[in-house]
Amino acid sequence: MQPQDLAKFRKLFIEQRQVLLGNQDRLGWNEGSNLVLSKEALFDEGDLCAAETEQRVQLRLRDRERNLLKKIHEALDRMNKGEFGLCSDCGDTIDVRRLQARPVTTLCIQCKEEQERKESTFAQLA
Numbered sequence: 001m002q003p004q005d006l007a008k009f010r011k012l013f014i015e016q017r018q019v020l021l022g023n024q025d026r027l028g029w030n031e032g033s034n035l036v037l038s039k040e041a042l043f044d045e046g047d048l049c050a051a052e053t054e055q056r057v058q059l060r061l062r063d064r065e066r067n068l069l070k071k072i073h074e075a076l077d078r079m080n081k082g083e084f085g086l087c088s089d090c091g092d093t094i095d096v097r098r099l100q101a102r103p104v105t106t107l108c109i110q111c112k113e114e115q116e117r118k119e120s121t122f123a124q125l126a
């Protein structure tokens, strides 16, 4: 990978991390595992249901963001080790266009397809 590409990805990850960490504060990740419903949300008892739905959506979003944050940390870690852009399975270089579409990926397209094929086989067996 070209150094300028690497620099671009690093910048992207750092920016994304900042956004995600900002969201973390907004969603109250540091205040224990339960989200506290805001006073506005509880103001009208009739809205409680909507507030609960909203909370569920937020929780799902939070899980996804936390997962992404973890992947970004791992990607930065790989960058520091000089392994970013290499497939974690076969060690081949991951196509830069694939990385642009999905920067946190750790698999080249062949290994990814292989993995998906296995997963769908397991899904059929289950």
Ligand SMILES: [Zn+2]
Residues within 6 Å of the ligand: 087, 088, 089, 090, 091, 092, 107, 108, 109, 110, 111, 112
């Ligand atoms: Zn591979």
